[in-house]
Amino acid sequence: MELTDLFSNLALGFSVAATPANMFWCLMGALVGTAIGVLPGVGPVATMALLLPTTYYLPPEGALIMLAGIYYGAQYGGSTTAILINLPGESSSVVTVLDGYQMAKQGRAGAALAIAAIGSFFAGCVATVAIAVAAPPLTKVAQKFAPADYCSLMVLGLVFAIVLARGSVVKALGMVFLGMLLGLVGTDVNTGNLRYTFGISDLFDGIGFVPLVMGLFGMAEIMANMTNAERRDLVTSKVTGLMPTWADLKASAMPVLRGTILGGFLGILPGGGAVLASFSSYTVEKKLAKDPSRFGKGAIEGVAGPESANNAAAQTSFIPMLTLGIPSNAVMAMMIGGMMIHGIVPGPQVMTDRPGLFWGMIASMWLGNLMLIVLNLPMIGLWVRMLMVPYRLMSVAILFFCCIGVYSLNNSANEVLFIAVFGLLGYLFFKLDCEPAPLLLGFILGPLLEVYMRRAMLLSRGDAMVFIERPLSASFLALAAVLLVIVLLPNIRKAREVAFVE
Amino acid sequence: MRIKGSQDLAAGLMFGIIGLLAIKIGADYPVGSWQRPGTGVLPLILAWCLVGIGAILTLKGLVSAGPSLLEGQWAWRPVIMVTLAGIAFALLVDDGGLVAAMAVSMAICALGTPETRWREFAYFTVIMCVTAVLMFIKGLGMPIKVFPWN
Numbered sequence: 001m002e003l004t005d006l007f008s009n010l011a012l013g014f015s016v017a018a019t020p021a022n023m024f025w026c027l028m029g030a031l032v033g034t035a036i037g038v039l040p041g042v043g044p045v046a047t048m049a050l051l052l053p054t055t056y057y058l059p060p061e062g063a064l065i066m067l068a069g070i071y072y073g074a075q076y077g078g079s080t081t082a083i084l085i086n087l088p089g090e091s092s093s094v095v096t097v098l099d100g101y102q103m104a105k106q107g108r109a110g111a112a113l114a115i116a117a118i119g120s121f122f123a124g125c126v127a128t129v130a131i132a133v134a135a136p137p138l139t140k141v142a143q144k145f146a147p148a149d150y151c152s153l154m155v156l157g158l159v160f161a162i163v164l165a166r167g168s169v170v171k172a173l174g175m176v177f178l179g180m181l182l183g184l185v186g187t188d189v190n191t192g193n194l195r196y197t198f199g200i201s202d203l204f205d206g207i208g209f210v211p212l213v214m215g216l217f218g219m220a221e222i223m224a225n226m227t228n229a230e231r232r233d234l235v236t237s238k239v240t241g242l243m244p245t246w247a248d249l250k251a252s253a254m255p256v257l258r259g260t261i262l263g264g265f266l267g268i269l270p271g272g273g274a275v276l277a278s279f280s281s282y283t284v285e286k287k288l289a290k291d292p293s294r295f296g297k298g299a300i301e302g303v304a305g306p307e308s309a310n311n312a313a314a315q316t317s318f319i320p321m322l323t324l325g326i327p328s329n330a331v332m333a334m335m336i337g338g339m340m341i342h343g344i345v346p347g348p349q350v351m352t353d354r355p356g357l358f359w360g361m362i363a364s365m366w367l368g369n370l371m372l373i374v375l376n377l378p379m380i381g382l383w384v385r386m387l388m389v390p391y392r393l394m395s396v397a398i399l400f401f402c403c404i405g406v407y408s409l410n411n412s413a414n415e416v417l418f419i420a421v422f423g424l425l426g427y428l429f430f431k432l433d434c435e436p437a438p439l440l441l442g443f444i445l446g447p448l449l450e451v452y453m454r455r456a457m458l459l460s461r462g463d464a465m466v467f468i469e470r471p472l473s474a475s476f477l478a479l480a481a482v483l484l485v486i487v488l489l490p491n492i493r494k495a496r497e498v499a500f501v502e
Numbered sequence: 503m504r505i506k507g508s509q510d511l512a513a514g515l516m517f518g519i520i521g522l523l524a525i526k527i528g529a530d531y532p533v534g535s536w537q538r539p540g541t542g543v544l545p546l547i548l549a550w551c552l553v554g555i556g557a558i559l560t561l562k563g564l565v566s567a568g569p570s571l572l573e574g575q576w577a578w579r580p581v582i583m584v585t586l587a588g589i590a591f592a593l594l595v596d597d598g599g600l601v602a603a604m605a606v607s608m609a610i611c612a613l614g615t616p617e618t619r620w621r622e623f624a625y626f627t628v629i630m631c632v633t634a635v636l637m638f639i640k641g642l643g644m645p646i647k648v649f650p651w652n
Contacts, residue, residue, distance in 0.1 A: 057642065168510075170562075174517040174555035181524060181548045191534075193541040196527060223584050226615045227577035392617045393626050399584060399611045400604060400630060403591040408644055413592045420588030427581050432513040433569065450544045462536030 009359050010132055016061060016360030017367055025062040029069020030368045034376060036070070037077020038383045039394065040087045044074040045437075046221055046398070048334040049213040052341065053405045060342040061357050065364040067338045068318070071331050072124065072365065075274060075311045076372050079116040080383050083109055083303070092274035092310040095282040099295060099302030111244040112303050113380060115252050117373050118244075119308035123260040124369035127315035130264055131322070131362050135351065138323040142348035147455035148466045152476035154449050157326045159480040160270035161441050163487045172438045175429075179442025180449070182207055189447075190454060202414045209337045211406050211415050212443065215422020216429070216436045217330075218402040222395045223427045252304035255285050259308035267313030270320060270328035277313035278306035315365055322358065323348055326445070330437040333444045507568025510559050518556025524549035583614030599647035600639065601631050 016022060036047040048070050055063035078090030083100035093100075096116065103112040145153065162172040185196045186206030197203040244252075262284060263277035285305040286295045295302050318335075320328050325347030327333040336346045344350060344357070351358045376383075406415050429436050460466035468474050505511055528549060534540025562568070587610040594603035608627055612618040638644045 170555060170558055171513055174513070174552060174559070177548050177551045177555065178517065178520065181520075181545060181552070184545055184548075188541040191532070191541050193531065195531065195541060195545060196524070219584055219588060222611075223577055223580045223614075226580035226584070390617070392612070392615055392619070393622070395615070396608045396611050396623070396626070397630060399587055400591075400608060400634070403588060403595075403603075403607060404634065404638060407591075407595060407646075408638070408642070411645060413596050416588060416592035416595070420585045420592070423588060424581065424585055427577075428516070431509075431571070431576065432516065433509055434513055446544075446548075453544065454539055457539055458537060462538075464536065 005136070006132060009136070009355070010363060012355060013132075013359030013361075013363030014367075016356045017065065017363035021059075022062055022065055022360065022364065023367065025058065025066040026069050026364045026368045027371055029066035030073040030076075030372050031375070032066075033070035033073020034077035034080075034372065034383065035386060037074035037079075037090050038081050038386060039077075039389075040081055043090065043217065043221065044071050045213065045330045045334060046217040047074075048331065048338075049210060049217060050398075050401045050405050052210050052213075052334070052338060053408045055338055056341055056409070060339070060344060060354075061360050063338055063342060064335065064357065064361050065368075067335055068361055068365060069368045071335075072311060072314050072368060073372060075307075075314045076117065076120055076376055077383065078310075079120070079303075079307050080113060080376075080380065081387065083112045083116065084384060085387065090274075092278050092314070093307070094275070095278050095306045096303055098282070099297070099299050102296065102298035103300065103303065106298050108298065111248050111300065114244045114377065115248060115300055115304050116307040117376055119252065119256040119259065119304045120311040121369050121373040122256055123263060123308040123312035124315060124372075125366060126260050127264055127267070127312045128362060128366040128369070130316055131319055131365075132359075134268075134319055135323050135358075135362070138319065139348045139351045142324050143352075145348075145472065146470060147452045147459060148470050149472040149476065151449060151452040151456055152467060152473040152480070153324065154326060154445050154452070156476040156480040156483075157270045157320070157324075157328070158438075158441060158445060159483050161328065161438055163483050164269060164276060167433060167435055169484075169487050171432075171434045175434050175436065175438040176442040179439035180446030181442075182212070182439070183443040183446030184450065189451075202412065202418075206447075207443075208406075208409065208415055208418065209340070209443070210409055211418040212422055213334065213337070213440065214402045214406055215419040215424075216426035216439070218398060219419055219423025220426025220430055220436075222398055223423065224430050225391060226395055248300055251300050255281075255301040255305035256308045258284060258288075259305035260312045263309030263312030264316045266309070267316030268319050268328075270326065274310040274314045274317075277309040281305040281309035311369075318361075318365075321346065322350065322361075325350070325448075327441055330440045333440045336444055505564060506566060507563040508571035509563070509569045510566075511563025512571050514556045514559030514561070514563055516556070517552050518560060521549045521552030521554075521556055524552065580614035583610055587611035587614075595646060597650065599649045599652060600635060601649055604631050604634060 036044060048067055055066060074090055075092060078088060078093035079096050082088050082093040082096040083104050086097060086101045088094045088097050100112045103109065158176050162169055162176060185203055187204055188195055194204060259281040262281050266277040266280060282302060282305060285301045286292050289295065289301060317328050317332055320326050321332040321335055327336050339346050402419055403416050406419050409415065426436060456466055467477060524545060528542050528545045531542030531545065532540040533542045587607040590610055591603045591607035594606055605627055612623050635648055639646055639648060
């Protein structure tokens with residue numbers, strides 16, 4: 001019964017995803033994603049923010065399919081840069097640099113690129129099936145949640161995101177609170193009162209998601225990157241021998257499998273995502289290797305494992321977003337932003353109310369992965385040439401796209417002023433070593449949390465004990481508390497720092 | 503007393519000050535009843551949490567060693583120029599048209615880095631302007647003037 005459901009769901013998905021228009025948006029997303037993945041200094045979050053206004057003109061299916069394509073496309077692209085020039089194109093390919101670049105220096109760039117692509121494709125296929133299998137039961141569970149349970153689940157999600165984020169836990173907590181506070185700016189939907197608007201009429205509807213993200217991620221990124229003088233050592237502009245040898249494939253098979261499983265699990269955890277997955281996979285491969293000293297000197301396992309892991313995680317991180325409506329990282333916050341632009345309220349009801357959208361997006365991930373592996377390897381030459389575009393020109397172009405993107409939302413010049421302000425704020429956060437990602441999660445979840453808190457309090461007739469009396473809610477809160485305590489204990493904190501440094 | 507971790511201290515002050523401001527402004531917001539929490543409830547809870555975080559970080563910055571605020575350069579030039587570029591675009595786009603807004607804001611942005619080569623930048627700006635007019639005004643039909651006199 002369940003299996004036939006799975007097939008009929010996937011069939012529905014493919015019937016949506018395989019229409020020419022949606023195939024086109026999927027391809028566009030994957031290509032744009034690869035392009036920004038290749039370019040160091042332009043992250044998927046900033047790019048998705050740049051394209052968010054454009055998706056306003058698309059049907060919701062096309063919009064979300066394209067946005068998703070950007071994310072997993074970026075995972076493919078990031079590895080190209082990591083292997084060819086000793087620089088991670090994406091933060092999730094930081095570890096690929098270690099062995100990938102060494103392989104390229106030994107003239108095995110082709111093999112490294114091919115293994116990275118094959119590993120990513122395999123991981124993408126498995127993760128797509130994993131989403132399709134895991135989503136319906138999780139959604140069923142989520143539909144039974146009472147408002148109080150939802151409230152506590154959001155708290156748990158935020159705590160998870162803090163625990164798994166890099167850097168100081170206290171600062172991450174502060175950023176979450178600040179983000180939630182920013183999310184509450186504007187008209188209180190329940191009472192109609194204005195909050196923190198300072199009499200500025202553009203703030204009556206709240207702070208716009210797009211200006212906030214473009215300022216914090218786009219403008220601040222330009223500022224930070226302009227300071228660093230750039231050096232790009234391209235190994236070789238000609239990549240030959242794209243086919244990996246039989247020995248390469250054999251050596252990579254197990255790391256790919258392990259990376260996929262590891263990445264798949266880590267991706268589901270809020271705050272986990274692609275970066276954590278690739279780091280963990282590298283550590284695992286190094287520990288399991290017969291001769292760990294080969295790592296860092298061009299071991300193919302060091303490319304195969306992490307590259308599979310980051311792609312698997314990139315895709316499974318859609319699970320909590322799709323089923324619970326809770327973003328696990330900044331990229332998923334962006335996907336939710338994309339949904340809300342189209343008036344879709346994220347949550348478990350998406351699957352039942354809009355099955356075409358839901359399953360279409362999942363099916364498009366598999367199609368997108370297929371397109372990426374078919375297109376990417378032959379297009380390596382083009383990507384390499386794109387790396388020649390100097391940052392001094394790219395920064396100017398990004399600035400323009402930030403401005404026009406925000407302006408196009410409401411044709412409001414004042415909102416462009418906001419990105420200037422948020423850009424400054426973003427740079428300040430950067431200098432104070434405060435990660436902006438938790439702020440974004442707080443910004444999305446803050447207003448939702450308030451809605452559910454009010455509902456819970458109304459239902460319980462003003463009894464705050466409802467959060468502890470409901471078993472589900474209580475266990476979420478307990479888990480959140482335990483996690484916070486654990487991560488603040490000195491010993492664990494040290495271990496965590498070491499893990500992230502490695 | 504020597505400040506040991508000025509980065510933490512500054513972050514603490516930032517969170518703390520924002521929290522205090524939010525409490526002061528939010529003091530007037532109605533808190534409602536237990537059954538119907540009002541406008542002010544969540545903002546005040548969050549603001550107090552921010553003050554707490556701010557206090558912890560401030561203390562940590564004063565007492566325990568940490569990175570200095572002055573570590574690594576502060577990129578004043580790009581920060582100022584990129585911000586000004588955004589403001590310039592906002593001020594120019596409605597009355598000055600897209601081309602003027604683009605040319606001015608991109609030039610200000612280019613002033614942010616000493617690496618800019620002006621001849622190359624000029625060609626690039628022309629290409630960008632033509633593409634943008636074709637894409638956003640002709641293609642997507644956005645209601646922006648091309649030139650100030652349009």
